[in-house]
Amino acid sequence: MNERMRHARIARGSQEWLVRAIERYAREHMIDVASTRSLRVYVSEWENGRRAIKGRYAEVLRNILGLTDEELTAGPIAATPTPVVDGYDELIGRIDSARNVSMTLVQTFLDQTELLRTFDRQTGAAGLVDQMAGHLAKLEDALTFAVLPETRRPVAVALAGAATLAAWQALDVGAVERAWRHYELGKRAAQEANEPMYLAHAMAEQAYVLCDAGRPALAVDLVRAAWRAGGKRLSPRLQAWLHAAEAEICSRAGLPDDCRRSLDKALACLPKGAEDRDPDMLSIFLNHGHLARWRGNALSLLGDDGAMSSLYVALDSLDPTFIRAAAGLRCDLAQAHLARGEFDQSQEQLRQARLLAGRTGSVRHRRRVEQITGRL
Structure with missing residues (x-):
């Protein structure tokens, strides 16, 4: 049984979805693949470990499922001996x-x-x-x-x-x-x-893995440890980013007062102006529009009425190239509308989020869409 492939496929859709995805990828990249009937057999046999994944199909599946060779085959692909x-x-x-x-x-x-x-x-x-x-x-x-x-x-x-x-x-x-x-x-x-800035950033992002794994309290501890690792060598924009990350993680850990304090601190130290890149660390994107989105996200998790205005401000100012961020923002809006009992508006935001998550192949956002849908 190829569990890694099977779990990656289930997170995205049915076996029939994978067959269609293979055919679509093949058309877009001008690759010859088997017939639809044969592909259905292949997918079943790949997942059950009865057929090896190799050649062009390994390339296709890597790109559709977002897996490495080792993850895809449950072991490294044999290389030519050196x-x-x-x-x-x-x-x-x-x-x-x-x-x-x-x-x-x-x-x-x-x-x-x-x-x-x-x-x-x-x-x-x-x-x-x-x-x-x-x-x-x-x-x-x-x-x-x-x-x-x-x-x-x-x-x-x-x-x-x-x-x-x-x-x-x-x-x-x-x-x-x-x-x-x-x-x-x-x-x-x-x-x-x-480089304490890079260390603090990696630690704070790693805290999201713990959150998604159902350990938000431990995630709070890790993001606070990131502050200690960064010490006094953090840029103002990275400080604001860390405060915003801590706020979101605190909201997921059920710490509303800590969440609001961190949001206020993020606003206080964020540099003025529309610029969003940190010249000292180009992986950081944060300006007042981005912070409004983050504030809305954290407040929506707390069921706070103030989330709605922040989220719509963020939607109006969002860079259209931030497709994955837009999917998350639509999820936040769906959650905020749901908290107010506005079910039609929530469903519309979920529809948009689902489309955007499909464009980017984001399993993380798809899971969130399904979680919120289950509460409607």
């Missing part, structure tokens, strides 16, 4: 290559992370599994064989940012263990680079 060479010669060769990592190449790594972040924001994470895995592998390789601190540090910074992005993408497609491991990688890289 020639046996002298171990020292190979090691020195890799060390020499790593020594030649220049700031130009590090900037290339950063640019690749930014490109993947943009694609993720606009189209979702499910189709980026191969690219993200390859990107992380190159960064890890560069860091593993770099010897001197002046070479290691910039690579570690780049790895910390990429690993945290990969973790959030994994969480979005429902690969929670992979998300946790990526956050651990990001934390180690941040510690290697002596």
Whole structure:
């Protein structure tokens, strides 16, 4: 039984849904696949472990289900054996290559992370599994064989940012263990680079894994530990981001007073103006429009009437390229309307959220849509 594939598929739909998704992917990428009748048999046999996943079908399923090769096949895909060479010669060769990592190449790594972040924001994470895995592998390789601190540090910074992005993408497609491991990688890289901002950010995002796993109290402890890890070296925008994250997690932990205090602190330290990128940490997007969305989210979880106005302000100012954020915002609005007994409005927001979650392949938002739908 291929449990990983089966669970990933169930999170998205039926076996018939997967068959249609394979056919759609094949048309869009001009790949030849079997007939619909044969694909139905293949899907059943793949999930029951009676047929190996290989060739073009491995590529198709990776991108549809957001799984790595190892997760997809419940074991690594056999690689072509590498020639046996002298171990020292190979090691020195890799060390020499790593020594030649220049700031130009590090900037290339950063640019690749930014490109993947943009694609993720606009189209979702499910189709980026191969690219993200390859990107992380190159960064890890560069860091593993770099010897001197002046070479290691910039690579570690780049790895910390990429690993945290990969973790959030994994969480979005429902690969929670992979998300946790990526956050651990990001934390180690941040510690290697002596970058408290990256460490605090990775810890706070990792707290969301605990929340989704039903451990919000432990998540509160982790996000507060992130504050201690960051110390006095956090930028004002990152401080506001951490306060907002703490507010949301406190709301999910049933701590309304702590939630409201954190929201007030976030507003107090957020820089003025429409700019949303943190120049010291490009993974942070936060301005007053984003904070209004976050405030509405936290208050909606508390059933607070003040959520509605914040959420509609956020909807009016939301960047149209933030597709996944829009799905979350629609879920927040559905929840806020439901708390007020406005069932028709709640259903309409859920309809929009479901469409947006489908566009990005977000398992996380689909689960939330179904949770709120179950309360109607």
